Amino acid sequence: MNEVEIKSVIERYSAISPASYEEFLKGLEELSVSKGTDFIRKDGREFYEYIILDGICRSYLINPSGDEVTISLFGDQSVLSPYITRTREGLSTLNFQAITDTRMVKFSASDFEELMVQNLEFREWGNEVLKHELAMKVSREIDLASITAKERLFKFRELFPMFENLIPHPIIASYLGITNVSLSRLRKTTM
Amino acid sequence: MNEVEIKSVIERYSAISPASYEEFLKGLEELSVSKGTDFIRKDGREFYEYIILDGICRSYLINPSGDEVTISLFGDQSVLSPYITRTREGLSTLNFQAITDTRMVKFSASDFEELMVQNLEFREWGNEVLKHELAMKVSREIDLASITAKERLFKFRELFPMFENLIPHPIIASYLGITNVSLSRLRKTTM
DNA sequence: GCCTCACATTAACATTTGTTAAAAAGAGCT
DNA sequence: AGCTCTTTTTAACAAATGTTAATGTGAGGC
Structure with missing residues (x-):
């Protein structure tokens, strides 16, 4: 396990002293997920926090019409939505999928909750995340709620440079709240 | 201060034992805000958590086009968005406005953060909120992202019964992500 | 009762987005 | 290169939503 790589992702949110890392690093597990795999399933039992080292993931749901709705996107060197934000009574409220082959580390959410109570640095880090x-x-x-799909596409490009060339357009479209046909139309008028 | 009333709102989220209340109740302040008043301003310094006893409030922002966008609505007997979700570096990220005359209690967010560290019941309560x-x-x-404005209107009516008759329609429209003209059109086809 | 003002509705037209289906382009395999 | 499968683009038309401006409605003050 490459500790330098992991620490570098963590410190994107807030600084942690070497002493505080001790206990934290012990609890880490590595995890590789191949493209297209759901590694967290809605209504499945969940226990972990996740940090993405490289790869692209998304959270999504199936709406009543049967369409997939992409809620969030996660790129290289980012922390997945915190456990508390995606879990009710131990069950996941969302699906999480690797859009490309993804390398992650995971650690126990309950252990981390305890660490947050005891360690001010990790409490601040958790709050930052x-x-x-x-x-x-x-x-x-x-x-x-307030801007057009075209403007959302521009913002998407700023927030996730390169994603437009790396992930399927129906996923981008469902993230923007439009159809993939509309996305294609917008792309035409803006390139 | 009517402690019974306050406890009843709090216990809508999770149970608190009488012993745990002791310290909490001491820190409460009452607050009455009249219709139309912004009681939290974006980019203003913020220190408190709020519980609405009665009245209707909203959070909102001005978008780049100069229009108000309503983010959330809060009715009688509810807890306002937790401090951590609406504050960055001590400054509010949103405006909060009383849509009707509103009676609230507020308490120090930093004291409450400390209380959450020390008291398991309030930690769970905070997490529930x-x-x-x-x-x-x-x-x-x-x-x-995935349903039509008409369907959002139906859901709004389920989630906030009566609000349609109590608050200005431009506010409802901006919450639904449409114009007030479109809202009026939808109302016509669904009543 | 009548004014006024704020709010809601209606109308006419423009623009955006959705739907369906076909065509084109791209990616991997032999 | 040629084939197959998937993804993206295009086209034609339908539906939803926006824009602007006029009309209607209701509540409170005089």
């Missing part, structure tokens, strides 16, 4: 998640959600709410 | 907030956000994301 949570705030980031919420800021993304609020931003998306505003965009979905 | 947070999960509820997130569940609402995910639900809204899905709806904005």
